[in-house]
Amino acid sequence: MRGEPSCPKCGGRVRAPGLFADSWQCDIHGTVHPLQPVVPPSVEALGVVVGRTHVPVWMPWPLPIGWLFTGVACAGDDRNGGRATAVACSGPGPLGGVGELILVAEELGVGLGARYAGLPGPDPGSRLCVDKPPDAKVLAAGRPTPLWHVGGVPGDRAVFAGEARGLWLWAIVWPELSGLLLYDEVVLTDLREAGAEIDLVPCGALSPRILS
Template identity: 50%
Template structure:
């Protein structure tokens, strides 16, 4: 497992703050919120994530049948806190076979959700949200619309929740059928849940 922060957009190396700049910088994307090494899927990993989070820490609750929480990742530093948080889950795809889901909450411009989805820009892009939504999740009893994004190797959906981007990225593409189920999201900053944990998801740091 890597030990150094990387760019949340291209996964390249980042330079730490210095006497000339207080920001982390990527040679390609300039100032970025560094993506820190993934946290283990366990209670300690959750607590460390919650302590740093400045955005929601979303998870489906109850989880889909057979699905387990398989790790946490965040982008930020000790000064800013985590301005993007990813929660990974793994389980059986509704159409058969194993699947992975990463839920990301982030401030605009961070680019973590887009990078998991395989998109070039930091945000969903031009024309996003102008058509009928492709899926919905429930947050606090309110339906939140999500729109499918044009990706090749993932099923990716995005929307806005509590003033932040919400991304749902699934592997393989066929696992996108999971978003047609009744998913109810809870913010783990505000809910002390007995989460089921599984083996660490390698996609979090990729």
């Protein structure tokens, strides 16, 4: 993902707007919101994404004990702003070992959440059974937000999805048993509203998950 924009759905190369198209184009998926290159996690990198996006930048805040911010990605361009964001965090898993979490906020059809979930996408579709009680609940910007298991994902992860602020909210967790994190009521903050507290975010090494 690093170096130049890519397709948020497949990671392939994209063509910039030009003479024959006024939007970014992927040879496979057509018009897309380009995924910008991922840079090492820092407060400055987080601030760039926060400043340009039109969708939330969700992060558990305060972070669980021992957890660190380990990467951020944004799909969109300078003309239209960010249409999807992904924030990675890593720390001690609830059953030992290292747990990793990616939170994605996106508009309908962008496909970034499905990509991290390991699904063809672009949205959860029939894999999300909202006719039953939710499998997890988070508090997103002060509002109780139900999340449901997404079926058909690779066995190394647990995937939850729901709706927050009229947009998709995905939570992808590695390994699968680290999904237990979502059974406690996790508090999510939209970092666009964090103000000076964003300077307090502890940063770790770049997660390979957000590059995959």
